[in-house]
Amino acid sequence: MSEEVIRSLSVRGVSYAYRVLRQPERCTEPILVLGGALQGMFGWPQLEDRLGPVAEVVTADLPGMGSADPLPPGPSVDVLCAAILGIVDDLAVPRINVFGFSYGAGLAFGCARRFPERIARLVLGGVPAHITEEQVAHWQRAAGHLKDGDTGTFATMVAEGLLCRDESRPVARRELAYRYVRRAMLQAALHSPHAVDSLRRALTDRPDFSGGLSGIPTLVFSGEHDTVTAPSRQRDFAATIAGSRFLTVPEADHWVVLERPEEVADVAVRFFTDRPLGTAAGPGAAGAGAVADPAWA
Structure with missing residues:
Protein backbone atom coordinates (compact mmCIF):
# COMPACT_ATOMS: atom_id res chain seq x y z
CA MET A 1 0.00 0.00 0.00
CA SER A 2 1.28 3.46 -0.88
CA GLU A 3 2.29 5.81 1.90
CA GLU A 4 -0.27 8.60 2.27
CA VAL A 5 0.91 12.09 3.19
CA ILE A 6 -1.36 15.09 3.76
CA ARG A 7 0.16 18.56 3.68
CA SER A 8 -1.45 21.85 4.72
CA LEU A 9 -0.76 25.04 2.75
CA SER A 10 -2.16 28.54 2.42
CA VAL A 11 -2.64 30.98 -0.43
CA ARG A 12 -3.59 34.62 -0.02
CA GLY A 13 -4.58 33.95 3.56
CA VAL A 14 -6.76 30.92 2.74
CA SER A 15 -5.80 27.51 4.20
CA TYR A 16 -6.13 24.35 2.12
CA ALA A 17 -4.54 20.91 1.91
CA TYR A 18 -3.38 18.28 -0.51
CA ARG A 19 -2.80 14.54 -0.29
CA VAL A 20 -0.07 12.56 -2.02
CA LEU A 21 0.21 8.79 -2.37
CA ARG A 22 3.92 8.08 -2.50
CA GLN A 23 5.32 5.80 -5.21
CA PRO A 24 9.08 5.13 -4.90
CA GLU A 25 9.15 3.24 -8.23
CA ARG A 26 7.40 5.95 -10.25
CA CYS A 27 8.14 6.26 -13.96
CA THR A 28 6.61 9.66 -14.66
CA GLU A 29 5.99 12.99 -12.93
CA PRO A 30 3.39 13.18 -10.12
CA ILE A 31 -0.21 13.15 -11.36
CA LEU A 32 -2.48 15.80 -9.85
CA VAL A 33 -6.17 14.88 -10.15
CA LEU A 34 -8.66 17.76 -10.21
CA GLY A 35 -12.40 17.17 -10.30
CA GLY A 36 -15.78 18.78 -9.84
CA ALA A 37 -16.47 21.82 -7.70
CA LEU A 38 -17.89 19.57 -4.95
CA GLN A 39 -15.14 16.93 -5.09
CA GLY A 40 -12.37 16.83 -2.51
CA MET A 41 -9.17 14.92 -1.96
CA PHE A 42 -10.83 11.59 -1.14
CA GLY A 43 -13.11 11.41 -4.18
CA TRP A 44 -10.88 9.50 -6.61
CA PRO A 45 -10.47 5.85 -5.52
CA GLN A 46 -11.32 4.60 -9.03
CA LEU A 47 -8.24 6.38 -10.42
CA GLU A 48 -5.80 6.08 -7.53
CA ASP A 49 -5.48 2.29 -7.77
CA ARG A 50 -4.70 2.46 -11.48
CA LEU A 51 -2.47 5.54 -11.61
CA GLY A 52 -0.60 4.68 -8.40
CA PRO A 53 1.70 2.00 -9.87
CA VAL A 54 3.32 4.51 -12.28
CA ALA A 55 3.35 7.80 -10.37
CA GLU A 56 2.71 9.61 -7.15
CA VAL A 57 -0.98 10.53 -7.17
CA VAL A 58 -1.95 13.92 -5.74
CA THR A 59 -5.45 15.05 -4.78
CA ALA A 60 -6.52 18.21 -2.99
CA ASP A 61 -9.07 20.08 -0.95
CA LEU A 62 -8.53 23.36 -2.77
CA PRO A 63 -9.79 26.64 -1.28
CA GLY A 64 -13.57 26.54 -1.05
CA MET A 65 -13.68 22.73 -1.32
CA GLY A 66 -13.78 19.90 1.20
CA SER A 67 -12.09 20.80 4.48
CA ALA A 68 -10.37 23.94 3.14
CA ASP A 69 -11.19 27.50 4.14
CA PRO A 70 -13.89 29.27 2.11
CA LEU A 71 -12.88 31.45 -0.79
CA PRO A 72 -13.20 35.21 -0.38
CA PRO A 73 -15.87 36.99 -2.46
CA GLY A 74 -15.01 37.75 -6.06
CA PRO A 75 -13.34 35.86 -8.92
CA SER A 76 -11.76 32.63 -7.76
CA VAL A 77 -9.93 31.03 -10.70
CA ASP A 78 -6.71 32.98 -10.09
CA VAL A 79 -6.75 31.99 -6.41
CA LEU A 80 -7.36 28.34 -7.22
CA CYS A 81 -4.59 28.27 -9.83
CA ALA A 82 -2.22 29.93 -7.35
CA ALA A 83 -3.15 27.21 -4.83
CA ILE A 84 -2.33 24.54 -7.40
CA LEU A 85 1.03 26.18 -8.12
CA GLY A 86 1.64 26.10 -4.37
CA ILE A 87 1.14 22.33 -4.44
CA VAL A 88 3.64 21.95 -7.30
CA ASP A 89 6.18 24.04 -5.39
CA ASP A 90 5.61 22.09 -2.17
CA LEU A 91 6.12 18.80 -3.99
CA ALA A 92 9.57 20.14 -4.94
CA VAL A 93 9.35 18.87 -8.51
CA PRO A 94 9.99 20.82 -11.70
CA ARG A 95 6.77 19.68 -13.38
CA ILE A 96 3.64 17.62 -12.81
CA ASN A 97 1.08 15.81 -14.92
CA VAL A 98 -2.51 17.00 -14.49
CA PHE A 99 -5.72 15.00 -14.91
CA GLY A 100 -8.62 17.47 -14.96
CA PHE A 101 -12.22 16.29 -15.06
CA SER A 102 -15.34 18.47 -15.48
CA TYR A 103 -14.86 21.68 -13.44
CA GLY A 104 -11.32 20.48 -12.75
CA ALA A 105 -10.61 20.45 -16.49
CA GLY A 106 -11.11 24.20 -16.52
CA LEU A 107 -8.74 24.65 -13.59
CA ALA A 108 -6.14 22.40 -15.20
CA PHE A 109 -6.37 24.33 -18.47
CA GLY A 110 -6.11 27.63 -16.60
CA CYS A 111 -2.97 26.45 -14.82
CA ALA A 112 -1.42 25.33 -18.10
CA ARG A 113 -1.96 28.80 -19.55
CA ARG A 114 -0.63 30.57 -16.44
CA PHE A 115 2.49 28.48 -15.74
CA PRO A 116 3.05 26.11 -18.69
CA GLU A 117 6.66 25.44 -17.68
CA ARG A 118 5.39 23.51 -14.63
CA ILE A 119 2.99 21.22 -16.53
CA ALA A 120 4.40 18.11 -18.21
CA ARG A 121 1.19 16.70 -19.74
CA LEU A 122 -2.55 17.37 -19.58
CA VAL A 123 -5.47 14.95 -19.69
CA LEU A 124 -8.81 16.79 -19.75
CA GLY A 125 -12.13 14.95 -19.59
CA GLY A 126 -15.75 16.02 -19.67
CA VAL A 127 -14.68 19.57 -20.49
CA PRO A 128 -17.59 21.98 -19.77
CA ALA A 129 -16.52 24.27 -22.58
CA HIS A 130 -20.10 25.31 -23.40
CA ILE A 131 -23.03 25.57 -20.97
CA THR A 132 -26.50 26.66 -22.09
CA LEU A 203 -21.96 28.44 -12.58
CA THR A 204 -20.91 32.09 -12.43
CA ASP A 205 -17.11 32.19 -12.13
CA ARG A 206 -16.27 29.94 -15.02
CA PRO A 207 -12.77 29.23 -16.36
CA ASP A 208 -11.87 30.72 -19.73
CA PHE A 209 -11.98 28.08 -22.46
CA SER A 210 -11.61 30.52 -25.35
CA GLY A 211 -7.86 30.75 -25.67
CA GLY A 212 -5.45 28.24 -27.14
CA LEU A 213 -2.42 26.47 -25.75
CA SER A 214 0.82 25.13 -27.20
CA GLY A 215 3.87 23.28 -26.00
CA ILE A 216 2.10 20.89 -23.58
CA PRO A 217 1.10 17.39 -24.74
CA THR A 218 -2.67 17.27 -24.21
CA LEU A 219 -5.37 14.62 -24.46
CA VAL A 220 -9.05 15.59 -24.34
CA PHE A 221 -11.73 12.90 -23.95
CA SER A 222 -15.52 12.88 -23.80
CA GLY A 223 -18.26 10.35 -23.26
CA GLU A 224 -20.20 9.94 -26.49
CA HIS A 225 -23.46 10.87 -24.72
CA ASP A 226 -22.15 13.76 -22.60
CA THR A 227 -25.18 16.00 -22.05
CA VAL A 228 -23.27 18.71 -20.13
CA THR A 229 -21.17 19.72 -23.13
CA ALA A 230 -21.59 17.80 -26.37
CA PRO A 231 -18.56 15.85 -27.64
CA SER A 232 -18.51 18.04 -30.76
CA ARG A 233 -18.06 21.12 -28.57
CA GLN A 234 -15.30 19.41 -26.62
CA ARG A 235 -13.62 18.42 -29.88
CA ASP A 236 -13.76 22.07 -30.97
CA PHE A 237 -12.12 23.05 -27.68
CA ALA A 238 -9.39 20.44 -28.21
CA ALA A 239 -8.73 21.98 -31.62
CA THR A 240 -7.52 25.18 -29.91
CA ILE A 241 -4.67 23.21 -28.28
CA ALA A 242 -1.75 22.65 -30.64
CA GLY A 243 -1.03 18.98 -31.29
CA SER A 244 -3.70 17.69 -28.92
CA ARG A 245 -5.46 14.34 -29.18
CA PHE A 246 -9.24 13.88 -28.86
CA LEU A 247 -11.02 10.65 -27.93
CA THR A 248 -14.70 9.80 -27.64
CA VAL A 249 -15.60 7.04 -25.18
CA PRO A 250 -18.56 4.90 -26.27
CA GLU A 251 -21.43 4.01 -23.94
CA ALA A 252 -20.60 6.82 -21.53
CA ASP A 253 -21.89 10.28 -20.66
CA HIS A 254 -20.40 13.15 -18.63
CA TRP A 255 -19.49 10.78 -15.79
CA VAL A 256 -17.30 8.64 -18.01
CA VAL A 257 -14.81 8.25 -15.13
CA LEU A 258 -17.42 6.17 -13.28
CA GLU A 259 -18.97 4.39 -16.23
CA ARG A 260 -15.75 3.38 -18.01
CA PRO A 261 -13.12 3.73 -15.24
CA GLU A 262 -10.78 1.01 -16.49
CA GLU A 263 -10.61 2.47 -20.00
CA VAL A 264 -10.16 6.05 -18.76
CA ALA A 265 -7.40 5.07 -16.35
CA ASP A 266 -5.65 2.93 -18.95
CA VAL A 267 -5.49 5.69 -21.54
CA ALA A 268 -4.40 8.20 -18.88
CA VAL A 269 -1.55 5.93 -17.78
CA ARG A 270 -0.49 5.42 -21.39
CA PHE A 271 -0.56 9.13 -22.12
CA PHE A 272 1.28 10.16 -18.95
CA THR A 273 4.02 7.59 -19.64
CA ASP A 274 4.37 8.44 -23.36
CA ARG A 275 3.09 5.06 -24.52
CA PRO A 276 0.78 4.46 -27.50
CA LEU A 277 -2.86 4.97 -26.60
CA GLY A 278 -3.89 1.71 -28.16
CA THR A 279 -5.71 3.32 -31.10
CA ALA A 280 -4.23 4.63 -34.33
CA ALA A 281 -4.73 8.23 -35.31
CA GLY A 282 -7.99 8.73 -37.13
CA PRO A 283 -8.21 9.68 -40.80
CA GLY A 284 -9.58 13.17 -40.11
CA ALA A 285 -8.62 16.11 -37.96
CA ALA A 286 -10.71 17.47 -35.11
CA GLY A 287 -9.98 21.00 -36.16
CA ALA A 288 -6.70 22.87 -36.28
CA GLY A 289 -4.18 21.12 -34.11
CA ALA A 290 -6.24 18.24 -32.70
CA VAL A 291 -6.15 14.65 -33.95
CA ALA A 292 -9.45 12.77 -33.69
CA ASP A 293 -8.88 9.15 -32.68
CA PRO A 294 -11.47 6.43 -33.19
CA ALA A 295 -13.84 5.69 -30.33
CA TRP A 296 -12.52 3.14 -27.87
CA ALA A 297 -13.67 -0.43 -28.27
Whole structure:
Protein backbone atom coordinates (compact mmCIF):
# COMPACT_ATOMS: atom_id res chain seq x y z
CA MET A 1 0.00 0.00 0.00
CA SER A 2 1.28 3.46 -0.88
CA GLU A 3 2.29 5.81 1.90
CA GLU A 4 -0.27 8.60 2.27
CA VAL A 5 0.91 12.09 3.19
CA ILE A 6 -1.36 15.09 3.76
CA ARG A 7 0.16 18.56 3.68
CA SER A 8 -1.45 21.85 4.72
CA LEU A 9 -0.76 25.04 2.75
CA SER A 10 -2.16 28.54 2.42
CA VAL A 11 -2.64 30.98 -0.43
CA ARG A 12 -3.59 34.62 -0.02
CA GLY A 13 -4.58 33.95 3.56
CA VAL A 14 -6.76 30.92 2.74
CA SER A 15 -5.80 27.51 4.20
CA TYR A 16 -6.13 24.35 2.12
CA ALA A 17 -4.54 20.91 1.91
CA TYR A 18 -3.38 18.28 -0.51
CA ARG A 19 -2.80 14.54 -0.29
CA VAL A 20 -0.07 12.56 -2.02
CA LEU A 21 0.21 8.79 -2.37
CA ARG A 22 3.92 8.08 -2.50
CA GLN A 23 5.32 5.80 -5.21
CA PRO A 24 9.08 5.13 -4.90
CA GLU A 25 9.15 3.24 -8.23
CA ARG A 26 7.40 5.95 -10.25
CA CYS A 27 8.14 6.26 -13.96
CA THR A 28 6.61 9.66 -14.66
CA GLU A 29 5.99 12.99 -12.93
CA PRO A 30 3.39 13.18 -10.12
CA ILE A 31 -0.21 13.15 -11.36
CA LEU A 32 -2.48 15.80 -9.85
CA VAL A 33 -6.17 14.88 -10.15
CA LEU A 34 -8.66 17.76 -10.21
CA GLY A 35 -12.40 17.17 -10.30
CA GLY A 36 -15.78 18.78 -9.84
CA ALA A 37 -16.47 21.82 -7.70
CA LEU A 38 -17.89 19.57 -4.95
CA GLN A 39 -15.14 16.93 -5.09
CA GLY A 40 -12.37 16.83 -2.51
CA MET A 41 -9.17 14.92 -1.96
CA PHE A 42 -10.83 11.59 -1.14
CA GLY A 43 -13.11 11.41 -4.18
CA TRP A 44 -10.88 9.50 -6.61
CA PRO A 45 -10.47 5.85 -5.52
CA GLN A 46 -11.32 4.60 -9.03
CA LEU A 47 -8.24 6.38 -10.42
CA GLU A 48 -5.80 6.08 -7.53
CA ASP A 49 -5.48 2.29 -7.77
CA ARG A 50 -4.70 2.46 -11.48
CA LEU A 51 -2.47 5.54 -11.61
CA GLY A 52 -0.60 4.68 -8.40
CA PRO A 53 1.70 2.00 -9.87
CA VAL A 54 3.32 4.51 -12.28
CA ALA A 55 3.35 7.80 -10.37
CA GLU A 56 2.71 9.61 -7.15
CA VAL A 57 -0.98 10.53 -7.17
CA VAL A 58 -1.95 13.92 -5.74
CA THR A 59 -5.45 15.05 -4.78
CA ALA A 60 -6.52 18.21 -2.99
CA ASP A 61 -9.07 20.08 -0.95
CA LEU A 62 -8.53 23.36 -2.77
CA PRO A 63 -9.79 26.64 -1.28
CA GLY A 64 -13.57 26.54 -1.05
CA MET A 65 -13.68 22.73 -1.32
CA GLY A 66 -13.78 19.90 1.20
CA SER A 67 -12.09 20.80 4.48
CA ALA A 68 -10.37 23.94 3.14
CA ASP A 69 -11.19 27.50 4.14
CA PRO A 70 -13.89 29.27 2.11
CA LEU A 71 -12.88 31.45 -0.79
CA PRO A 72 -13.20 35.21 -0.38
CA PRO A 73 -15.87 36.99 -2.46
CA GLY A 74 -15.01 37.75 -6.06
CA PRO A 75 -13.34 35.86 -8.92
CA SER A 76 -11.76 32.63 -7.76
CA VAL A 77 -9.93 31.03 -10.70
CA ASP A 78 -6.71 32.98 -10.09
CA VAL A 79 -6.75 31.99 -6.41
CA LEU A 80 -7.36 28.34 -7.22
CA CYS A 81 -4.59 28.27 -9.83
CA ALA A 82 -2.22 29.93 -7.35
CA ALA A 83 -3.15 27.21 -4.83
CA ILE A 84 -2.33 24.54 -7.40
CA LEU A 85 1.03 26.18 -8.12
CA GLY A 86 1.64 26.10 -4.37
CA ILE A 87 1.14 22.33 -4.44
CA VAL A 88 3.64 21.95 -7.30
CA ASP A 89 6.18 24.04 -5.39
CA ASP A 90 5.61 22.09 -2.17
CA LEU A 91 6.12 18.80 -3.99
CA ALA A 92 9.57 20.14 -4.94
CA VAL A 93 9.35 18.87 -8.51
CA PRO A 94 9.99 20.82 -11.70
CA ARG A 95 6.77 19.68 -13.38
CA ILE A 96 3.64 17.62 -12.81
CA ASN A 97 1.08 15.81 -14.92
CA VAL A 98 -2.51 17.00 -14.49
CA PHE A 99 -5.72 15.00 -14.91
CA GLY A 100 -8.62 17.47 -14.96
CA PHE A 101 -12.22 16.29 -15.06
CA SER A 102 -15.34 18.47 -15.48
CA TYR A 103 -14.86 21.68 -13.44
CA GLY A 104 -11.32 20.48 -12.75
CA ALA A 105 -10.61 20.45 -16.49
CA GLY A 106 -11.11 24.20 -16.52
CA LEU A 107 -8.74 24.65 -13.59
CA ALA A 108 -6.14 22.40 -15.20
CA PHE A 109 -6.37 24.33 -18.47
CA GLY A 110 -6.11 27.63 -16.60
CA CYS A 111 -2.97 26.45 -14.82
CA ALA A 112 -1.42 25.33 -18.10
CA ARG A 113 -1.96 28.80 -19.55
CA ARG A 114 -0.63 30.57 -16.44
CA PHE A 115 2.49 28.48 -15.74
CA PRO A 116 3.05 26.11 -18.69
CA GLU A 117 6.66 25.44 -17.68
CA ARG A 118 5.39 23.51 -14.63
CA ILE A 119 2.99 21.22 -16.53
CA ALA A 120 4.40 18.11 -18.21
CA ARG A 121 1.19 16.70 -19.74
CA LEU A 122 -2.55 17.37 -19.58
CA VAL A 123 -5.47 14.95 -19.69
CA LEU A 124 -8.81 16.79 -19.75
CA GLY A 125 -12.13 14.95 -19.59
CA GLY A 126 -15.75 16.02 -19.67
CA VAL A 127 -14.68 19.57 -20.49
CA PRO A 128 -17.59 21.98 -19.77
CA ALA A 129 -16.52 24.27 -22.58
CA HIS A 130 -20.10 25.31 -23.40
CA ILE A 131 -23.03 25.57 -20.97
CA THR A 132 -26.50 26.66 -22.09
CA GLU A 133 -28.75 29.13 -20.30
CA GLU A 134 -31.21 26.29 -19.68
CA GLN A 135 -28.51 24.29 -17.89
CA VAL A 136 -27.53 27.26 -15.75
CA ALA A 137 -31.17 27.78 -14.81
CA HIS A 138 -31.53 24.09 -13.88
CA TRP A 139 -28.52 24.15 -11.57
CA GLN A 140 -29.55 27.48 -10.09
CA ARG A 141 -32.88 25.92 -9.15
CA ALA A 142 -30.93 23.03 -7.61
CA ALA A 143 -28.82 25.48 -5.62
CA GLY A 144 -32.03 27.14 -4.42
CA HIS A 145 -33.28 23.82 -3.04
CA LEU A 146 -29.98 23.33 -1.27
CA LYS A 147 -30.10 26.79 0.24
CA ASP A 148 -33.62 26.02 1.50
CA GLY A 149 -32.41 22.79 3.12
CA ASP A 150 -34.06 20.42 0.63
CA THR A 151 -30.96 18.29 0.15
CA GLY A 152 -32.78 15.38 -1.47
CA THR A 153 -34.22 17.44 -4.32
CA PHE A 154 -30.86 19.17 -4.74
CA ALA A 155 -28.99 15.87 -5.08
CA THR A 156 -31.55 14.49 -7.54
CA MET A 157 -31.51 17.60 -9.73
CA VAL A 158 -27.70 17.74 -9.87
CA ALA A 159 -27.44 14.04 -10.75
CA GLU A 160 -30.07 14.41 -13.48
CA GLY A 161 -28.27 17.47 -14.83
CA LEU A 162 -24.92 15.68 -15.04
CA LEU A 163 -25.99 12.30 -16.43
CA CYS A 164 -27.69 11.18 -19.62
CA ARG A 165 -31.13 9.83 -18.66
CA ASP A 166 -32.22 9.08 -22.23
CA GLU A 167 -32.67 5.29 -22.23
CA SER A 168 -32.30 5.18 -26.03
CA ARG A 169 -28.61 6.07 -25.59
CA PRO A 170 -26.62 3.15 -24.18
CA VAL A 171 -24.55 4.07 -21.12
CA ALA A 172 -22.47 1.53 -19.20
CA ARG A 173 -23.24 1.26 -15.48
CA ARG A 174 -25.96 3.90 -15.92
CA GLU A 175 -27.92 3.26 -12.72
CA LEU A 176 -24.78 2.63 -10.67
CA ALA A 177 -23.35 5.98 -11.80
CA TYR A 178 -26.64 7.74 -11.07
CA ARG A 179 -26.84 6.33 -7.54
CA TYR A 180 -23.18 7.18 -6.90
CA VAL A 181 -23.44 10.76 -8.14
CA ARG A 182 -26.70 11.41 -6.29
CA ARG A 183 -25.25 9.97 -3.07
CA ALA A 184 -22.06 12.03 -3.48
CA MET A 185 -24.09 15.21 -4.00
CA LEU A 186 -26.23 14.39 -0.95
CA GLN A 187 -23.09 13.78 1.10
CA ALA A 188 -21.64 17.12 -0.01
CA ALA A 189 -24.90 18.88 0.74
CA LEU A 190 -25.06 17.46 4.25
CA HIS A 191 -21.42 17.75 5.24
CA SER A 192 -19.64 20.38 3.12
CA PRO A 193 -19.84 23.94 4.44
CA HIS A 194 -18.99 25.18 0.95
CA ALA A 195 -21.64 23.36 -1.09
CA VAL A 196 -23.83 26.35 -1.99
CA ASP A 197 -20.87 28.62 -2.72
CA SER A 198 -19.10 25.90 -4.72
CA LEU A 199 -22.08 25.35 -6.96
CA ARG A 200 -22.61 29.09 -7.43
CA ARG A 201 -18.94 29.54 -8.29
CA ALA A 202 -19.03 26.72 -10.85
CA LEU A 203 -21.96 28.44 -12.58
CA THR A 204 -20.91 32.09 -12.43
CA ASP A 205 -17.11 32.19 -12.13
CA ARG A 206 -16.27 29.94 -15.02
CA PRO A 207 -12.77 29.23 -16.36
CA ASP A 208 -11.87 30.72 -19.73
CA PHE A 209 -11.98 28.08 -22.46
CA SER A 210 -11.61 30.52 -25.35
CA GLY A 211 -7.86 30.75 -25.67
CA GLY A 212 -5.45 28.24 -27.14
CA LEU A 213 -2.42 26.47 -25.75
CA SER A 214 0.82 25.13 -27.20
CA GLY A 215 3.87 23.28 -26.00
CA ILE A 216 2.10 20.89 -23.58
CA PRO A 217 1.10 17.39 -24.74
CA THR A 218 -2.67 17.27 -24.21
CA LEU A 219 -5.37 14.62 -24.46
CA VAL A 220 -9.05 15.59 -24.34
CA PHE A 221 -11.73 12.90 -23.95
CA SER A 222 -15.52 12.88 -23.80
CA GLY A 223 -18.26 10.35 -23.26
CA GLU A 224 -20.20 9.94 -26.49
CA HIS A 225 -23.46 10.87 -24.72
CA ASP A 226 -22.15 13.76 -22.60
CA THR A 227 -25.18 16.00 -22.05
CA VAL A 228 -23.27 18.71 -20.13
CA THR A 229 -21.17 19.72 -23.13
CA ALA A 230 -21.59 17.80 -26.37
CA PRO A 231 -18.56 15.85 -27.64
CA SER A 232 -18.51 18.04 -30.76
CA ARG A 233 -18.06 21.12 -28.57
CA GLN A 234 -15.30 19.41 -26.62
CA ARG A 235 -13.62 18.42 -29.88
CA ASP A 236 -13.76 22.07 -30.97
CA PHE A 237 -12.12 23.05 -27.68
CA ALA A 238 -9.39 20.44 -28.21
CA ALA A 239 -8.73 21.98 -31.62
CA THR A 240 -7.52 25.18 -29.91
CA ILE A 241 -4.67 23.21 -28.28
CA ALA A 242 -1.75 22.65 -30.64
CA GLY A 243 -1.03 18.98 -31.29
CA SER A 244 -3.70 17.69 -28.92
CA ARG A 245 -5.46 14.34 -29.18
CA PHE A 246 -9.24 13.88 -28.86
CA LEU A 247 -11.02 10.65 -27.93
CA THR A 248 -14.70 9.80 -27.64
CA VAL A 249 -15.60 7.04 -25.18
CA PRO A 250 -18.56 4.90 -26.27
CA GLU A 251 -21.43 4.01 -23.94
CA ALA A 252 -20.60 6.82 -21.53
CA ASP A 253 -21.89 10.28 -20.66
CA HIS A 254 -20.40 13.15 -18.63
CA TRP A 255 -19.49 10.78 -15.79
CA VAL A 256 -17.30 8.64 -18.01
CA VAL A 257 -14.81 8.25 -15.13
CA LEU A 258 -17.42 6.17 -13.28
CA GLU A 259 -18.97 4.39 -16.23
CA ARG A 260 -15.75 3.38 -18.01
CA PRO A 261 -13.12 3.73 -15.24
CA GLU A 262 -10.78 1.01 -16.49
CA GLU A 263 -10.61 2.47 -20.00
CA VAL A 264 -10.16 6.05 -18.76
CA ALA A 265 -7.40 5.07 -16.35
CA ASP A 266 -5.65 2.93 -18.95
CA VAL A 267 -5.49 5.69 -21.54
CA ALA A 268 -4.40 8.20 -18.88
CA VAL A 269 -1.55 5.93 -17.78
CA ARG A 270 -0.49 5.42 -21.39
CA PHE A 271 -0.56 9.13 -22.12
CA PHE A 272 1.28 10.16 -18.95
CA THR A 273 4.02 7.59 -19.64
CA ASP A 274 4.37 8.44 -23.36
CA ARG A 275 3.09 5.06 -24.52
CA PRO A 276 0.78 4.46 -27.50
CA LEU A 277 -2.86 4.97 -26.60
CA GLY A 278 -3.89 1.71 -28.16
CA THR A 279 -5.71 3.32 -31.10
CA ALA A 280 -4.23 4.63 -34.33
CA ALA A 281 -4.73 8.23 -35.31
CA GLY A 282 -7.99 8.73 -37.13
CA PRO A 283 -8.21 9.68 -40.80
CA GLY A 284 -9.58 13.17 -40.11
CA ALA A 285 -8.62 16.11 -37.96
CA ALA A 286 -10.71 17.47 -35.11
CA GLY A 287 -9.98 21.00 -36.16
CA ALA A 288 -6.70 22.87 -36.28
CA GLY A 289 -4.18 21.12 -34.11
CA ALA A 290 -6.24 18.24 -32.70
CA VAL A 291 -6.15 14.65 -33.95
CA ALA A 292 -9.45 12.77 -33.69
CA ASP A 293 -8.88 9.15 -32.68
CA PRO A 294 -11.47 6.43 -33.19
CA ALA A 295 -13.84 5.69 -30.33
CA TRP A 296 -12.52 3.14 -27.87
CA ALA A 297 -13.67 -0.43 -28.27
